[in-house]
Structures are given as structure tokens and as C-alpha cells.
Amino acid sequence: MxxxxxxxxxxxxxxxxxxxxxxxxxxxxxxxxxxxxxxxxxxxxxxxxxxxxxxxGLINTHTHIPMTLFRGVADDLPLMEWLNNYIWPMEAKLNKDIVYAGTLLGCLEMIKSGTTTFNDMYFFLDGIAKAVDEIGIRAVLSYGMIDLFDEEKREKELKNAEENIKMIKKLDNNRIKVALGPHAPYTCSKELLMEVHEMAKKYNIPIHIHMNETLDEIKMVKEKTGMRPFEYLNSFGFFDDVNVIAAHCVHLSDEEIKIMKEKNINVSHNPISNLKLASGIAPVPKLVENGINVTLGTDGCGSNNNLNLFEEIKISSLLHKGTTLNPTIINAKQSFEFATKNGAKALGLKCGELKxxxxxxxxxxxxxxxxxxxxxxxxxxxxxxxxxxxxxxxxxxxxxxxxxxxxxxxxxxxxxxxxxxxxxxxx
Ligand SMILES: O=c1[nH]cnc2c1ncn2[C@@H]1O[C@H](CO)[C@@H](O)[C@H]1O
Ligand SMILES: [Zn+2]
CATH class of the missing domain: 2.30.40.10 (Urease, subunit C, domain 1)
Known part of the structure; x- marks a missing residue:
């Protein structure tokens, strides 16, 4: 100013x-x-x-902001094929400058559509932070960790995550906070998740993770552990004494909803990404009924394909009316609060209301x-x-x-x- x-x-x-x-x-x-x-x-x-x-200002609780550059490059595919065959090979070419450029574009788009804070999971956080600092938006940044159950990779990812925490803290920018971003239970080993949990407590920072997005991944976790994803993570105390923002949460058992309620899990509902990748529809009315904090996210532009959170507000209100055949479900005030007050609560920020x-x-x-x-x-x-x-x-x-x-x-x-x-x- x-x-x-x-x-x-x-x-x-x-x-x-x-x-x-x-x-x-x-x-x-x-x-x-x-x-x-x-x-x-x-x-x-x-x-x-x-x-x-x-x-x-609106709060987008799940983004991969530099993925603005992937807008339109791999449409109309299911999640696993989309990640394995298209997105991950392209992400191997990323560097700080590319990420910086994609982040500037994403921040510009968010500001123009009324978003003032985003919760991100990606790579090259120095490039992301540089763009965030310059354009003036607020962000919570996490380095996205994937070890694919390989010990050597795990050590590298953990080291990388801790270095990023230190780097963001050192910036000492009031608008830029840091979190931990283990990608998901189907891409991260138990050992990695346990270390992440310790690190989150040590630095007193939130954990941002993809949970229960598709039926396929739940099957993978069940085959490996005998448990559904929330049960599995809960079995080794992953949700204890930390603040977790769980993206997607599309397919949930009653037992899992019980765990989410008990452990105060914050949900980032991403209806458009879930529809586009045909992942399914999250049981949002049930989550709300159970007093679980529901917030909204766009996900990355590879699966949305924009960052306009007003679209998410509208769709989250309409979608659940359609699936429950109940027009009183998720009224305007509720979906607006998903994108404001609830988002702020999830990220521990004193914003989301004009007070x-x-x-x-x-x-x-x-x-x-x-x-x-x-x-x-x-x-x-x-x-x-x-x-x-x-x-x-x-x-x-x-x-x-x-x-x-x-x-x-x-x-x-x-x-x-x-x-x-x-x-x-x-x-
Ligand atoms: O909807 C999604 N489900 C799972 N992974 C995703 C989704 N969108 C983006 N990524 C991937 O998550 C990593 C970020 O750390 C990136 O590899 C990104 O492509
Ligand atoms: Zn995502």
C-alpha cells in the first residue's frame, strides 16, 4: 500500500x-x-x-500452484494413469524458474478471483515463495514428499522437507507459513509418515496430505495393511497432537468418519477435481453433520482446470443437493463459510471473517x-x-x-x- x-x-x-x-x-x-x-x-x-x-478473502486449502502450466495438457483420464503416464514424467523437468513462472500465473489468477490465501503442496518451494512474496498473496507451503516405499528416497525426502521448513522460516515473511506435505498413504511409507508426524510436532506446523481420493488407492492400502487409509494412519498415531488438512476424502467408511471427528481432521473438499478425474463425490453432508471442519480446494490446474474458488463454492452447494435429492442441503451460507471461516480455522489463521x-x-x-x-x-x-x-x-x-x-x-x-x-x- x-x-x-x-x-x-x-x-x-x-x-x-x-x-x-x-x-x-x-x-x-x-x-x-x-x-x-x-x-x-x-x-x-x-x-x-x-x-x-x-x-x-477466500481460502483455497488444496493446491499445487505451479501446475497452472499443466492446464489442458492431460485431460479426461483417471488419477493413476494421469499421474503415472503424464504428470510425473513432465514434473521431472521442473526447476526453480519454471515453478516460479507457474506460481506467478497461479497467484495472479487467484487474486483476480478473490482468493487471498492458498495451502499448497509442491516442489521447488524457493521458486514458489519468491512469487508469493512478490505478488503479495498469503500462503502455507509444503514440500510434496513421495518415497514410493524406498528407503534411500525416504531419507532424501525427509532431508528435503526439513531444509524447506528452515528455508521458509528464515524468510521471516508474515504472509508465508510452512507445513509438511507427505503426498498420500499410497505413495509414502509408514516410516516416512511416522517421521513426518514427529517433525510436525517438533516444528509445530500442520500436515497437508491427500486422503481417500479414489477407490483404487484405498484397495492398494487395504491390500498392504489390511486397513482403510484413515484406520491405518490412526493405528500408528499419525493424527495425534498435530493439525491435519486432508485433501479429497471422497470414499469414507463410518469408522473412518469417526476417526476424523475424534482427531479433528480438517477436510479440503475438491469437488471439481474429483468430478473431472471421476474419483467420486465426497460425503460432505455427512461430514458436516458430524461436526467435521469442511473447507474448499481447487487442486492443481491439471485436474480442475482453474483456480476460481467461487466455482467450488457453487458446485459444493449444488452437487450435494443433487446426490441427496434434498435442496436444503449445504445452503449458501454454509458453502461460503467452507471457503472462508472454515479454511482459516484449518490453517490456524486469524482471517476468513470481517471482524x-x-x-x-x-x-x-x-x-x-x-x-x-x-x-x-x-x-x-x-x-x-x-x-x-x-x-x-x-x-x-x-x-x-x-x-x-x-x-x-x-x-x-x-x-x-x-x-x-x-x-x-x-x-
Ligand atoms: O489429485 C491429485 N491426487 C494425487 N496427486 C496429485 C493430485 N494433483 C496433483 N497431484 C500431485 O501431487 C504432487 C504434489 O506434491 C505432484 O506430483 C502432483 O502432480
Ligand atoms: Zn492434490
Whole structure:
């Protein structure tokens, strides 16, 4: 935000009422009627938000952000074939610069569609962190570990993960946090998962893992261990005293749901990725009924194929009405909270709501759009009718996009870099 200590948003619809919001540094200081004589004009950036709604920035709890570069390259395949024959061979060509370019593109796309925080699992975290730092978004980054049950690989992955933890901590960037990312129970050995658990406790950081995405992988785990994935991990204490964000959770037994509830597992529901890879449909109404924290994720652009979390909000609300034949299931407020309040809870961040004392991660949406009229039941419009094109985005108190114009980076340059990086990957 340049040299301003304060930012005043005037006349926005905030929490259902037309009012003002004052930001001091990176925090929401006051919401209500704020008179101009209450502020120091020299120190305050004033945003006229007449005809706009202010919402908490969206939180995408499952991404592989540099995979923007894989958009459209391997469509219409099942998960195992998609990973083994297409994605993993291409990922072998990644380097820091390619990852940096893909991350810039992904962050740009997220900011433009109202996402202010993402929870990522990928490689070359130095490249990801560089892009996150430059563009001004908030992120939780984990290095994706895969040992395929090989001891030598395991040692390498664990060393790599710990080095990444130290590297991110050393950045000392308020917007960039670190987590541990063991890929999944079908790609990681028990020994690796046990070490990850220890490391998560040692550094007091969350664990981000793919769980129960497809029937195939559950069969693989069952054949190997005699147990379903959540039972297996629980059998060696993997969920004890740590914060776990489990992506997908499509196929679950009642016993597994019981474990998830007992261990306070956070679910990242990725309905579009699950539909596209034909993995299945997660039992979200049942999870909600059991008081399990449900959040939303897009997954990577290889399986979505975009990062617009508003699509996930809409689909998560519609899909479960369709499968349960019950139109009252997952209402607009619930699916909106999946993408905001619940996401913040999963990641342990004080954001996801517009409240005094919370982090100033705020999105302004212009209400003068045909699909947002009449301006009466706006929260319903945001879930069932909005396309995701937001107007202004503030993250950690800084304006990163104003009236559709991105502030810290050059958009055209990002497109060019991403195109170049893409050709390096496919050739
Ligand atoms: O839906 C998915 N299921 C399983 N793996 C995935 C999915 N999307 C991306 N990756 C893979 O996870 C690793 C990240 O550390 C990458 O190899 C990425 O391609
Ligand atoms: Zn994933």
C-alpha cells in the first residue's frame, strides 16, 4: 500500500450492512461509521467502495500452484494413469524458474478471483515463495514428499522437507507459513509418515496430505495393511497432537468418519477435481453433520482446470443437493463459510471473517453487474450467480489489486514467462 499506515474502505456492504472499515497496518481496526475527522488523511489510503460489497478473502486449502502450466495438457483420464503416464514424467523437468513462472500465473489468477490465501503442496518451494512474496498473496507451503516405499528416497525426502521448513522460516515473511506435505498413504511409507508426524510436532506446523481420493488407492492400502487409509494412519498415531488438512476424502467408511471427528481432521473438499478425474463425490453432508471442519480446494490446474474458488463454492452447494435429492442441503451460507471461516480455522489463521482484530484480507466486489441485481440477497448471488471477477483485493493490509489492476507485478510479463515455461516442460 505504499507509504500508508491506514486504509479506509468507505460505504461498502460489510456483514450485510452499508458501513466503513478501517485497516491499521495488517489488521482490521474498526468496522462501523468512520468519519473523515477520525483519521489522519496523510497516513490513510481511502477507497470509495460505493456499490461494492466487502467479503473476507477466500481460502483455497488444496493446491499445487505451479501446475497452472499443466492446464489442458492431460485431460479426461483417471488419477493413476494421469499421474503415472503424464504428470510425473513432465514434473521431472521442473526447476526453480519454471515453478516460479507457474506460481506467478497461479497467484495472479487467484487474486483476480478473490482468493487471498492458498495451502499448497509442491516442489521447488524457493521458486514458489519468491512469487508469493512478490505478488503479495498469503500462503502455507509444503514440500510434496513421495518415497514410493524406498528407503534411500525416504531419507532424501525427509532431508528435503526439513531444509524447506528452515528455508521458509528464515524468510521471516508474515504472509508465508510452512507445513509438511507427505503426498498420500499410497505413495509414502509408514516410516516416512511416522517421521513426518514427529517433525510436525517438533516444528509445530500442520500436515497437508491427500486422503481417500479414489477407490483404487484405498484397495492398494487395504491390500498392504489390511486397513482403510484413515484406520491405518490412526493405528500408528499419525493424527495425534498435530493439525491435519486432508485433501479429497471422497470414499469414507463410518469408522473412518469417526476417526476424523475424534482427531479433528480438517477436510479440503475438491469437488471439481474429483468430478473431472471421476474419483467420486465426497460425503460432505455427512461430514458436516458430524461436526467435521469442511473447507474448499481447487487442486492443481491439471485436474480442475482453474483456480476460481467461487466455482467450488457453487458446485459444493449444488452437487450435494443433487446426490441427496434434498435442496436444503449445504445452503449458501454454509458453502461460503467452507471457503472462508472454515479454511482459516484449518490453517490456524486469524482471517476468513470481517471482524475487528482480524487480518485485513479483504475482497471488494462491484455490485453493478447484471448477475448481481437486485442488490438484495447478495450472499445468495455470490454463491449461485457470481463469476468470480472481483474488483479490489487487500492482503495483509496491502492493496494488491485495485479496480481490476494488479499492483505489484506486470501482468503481461507473467503471461510471457508462463508461456515460455510451458514450452520447456512439454518439449
Ligand atoms: O489429485 C491429485 N491426487 C494425487 N496427486 C496429485 C493430485 N494433483 C496433483 N497431484 C500431485 O501431487 C504432487 C504434489 O506434491 C505432484 O506430483 C502432483 O502432480
Ligand atoms: Zn492434490
Amino acid at each position: 505504499g507509504d500508508f499506515t491506514y486504509c479506509l474502505i468507505k460505504n461498502a456492504v460489510i456483514n450485510g450492512k452499508k458501513q466503513d472499515l478501517l485497516i491499521e497496518k495488517n489488521t482490521i481496526k474498526k468496522i462501523g461509521n468512520i468519519e473523515n475527522n477520525e483519521i489522519d488523511k496523510e497516513e490513510t489510503k481511502i477507497i470509495n467502495a460505493e456499490n461494492k460489497i466487502a467479503i473476507p 475487528e482484530g482480524y487480518l485485513a484480507d479483504i475482497v471488494l466486489i462491484d455490485l453493478n453487474k447484471p448477475f448481481l441485481i437486485p442488490k438484495e440477497n447478495i450472499y445468495s448471488h455470490l454463491v449461485y450467480s457470481f463469476n468470480g471477477n472481483v474488483d479490489t483485493v487487500i492482503i495483509d493490509g496491502n492493496v494488491v489489486m485495485e479496480n481490476g489492476k494488479i499492483v505489484n507485478v506486470d501482468e503481461e510479463e507473467i503471461y510471457e514467462k508462463a508461456e515460455k515455461a510451458y514450452y520447456k516442460l512439454i518439449n
